[in-house]
Amino acid sequence: MGLHNAMETIVLEIYEEFEKQYKLACVCNQCKEDIWALVLNRIPPRYASTQKGELFVKGLYLNQQLRSDVMRELMRASLIVEHNQHH
Ligand SMILES: [Zn+2]
Structure with a gap:
């Protein structure tokens, strides 16, 4: 049990897509x-208990607005x- 910032999982997952689409100078x-x-310093954290975490993350991952925000921040970062x- 414990708290987990679901944005960490989201950012890491979206980063995988980002890395395939853009030519990064160094990986x-x-x-x-x-x-x-x-990115994580600029996107507000979304805390979930680890018990509820998985569904919570799935919901966030399907949120188009959030995905485009994360993509934009990844490009900037x-x-x-x-x-x-x-x-
Ligand atoms: Zn490097």
């Missing part, structure tokens, strides 16, 4: 985590990370 773990952190690579 190492450091850059990926930088992108995820930037990937540009920032590309220009500020930590390596």
Whole structure:
């Protein structure tokens, strides 16, 4: 039991699609985590208890508005990370 930010799961799932569609400068773990952190800092968290988590996440994942918000933030974050690579 515990609280989980469902947005973490959503952002990671949508990132997978994003990575296939766009040519990213670097897809190492450091850059990926930088992108995820930037996105998660700008998208309000959606907390669920782990018990209810799965259905909650599915509902969010089907929300078109949310998906396009996450996609837009991923694009923005990937540009920032590309220009500020930590390596
Ligand atoms: Zn990298």
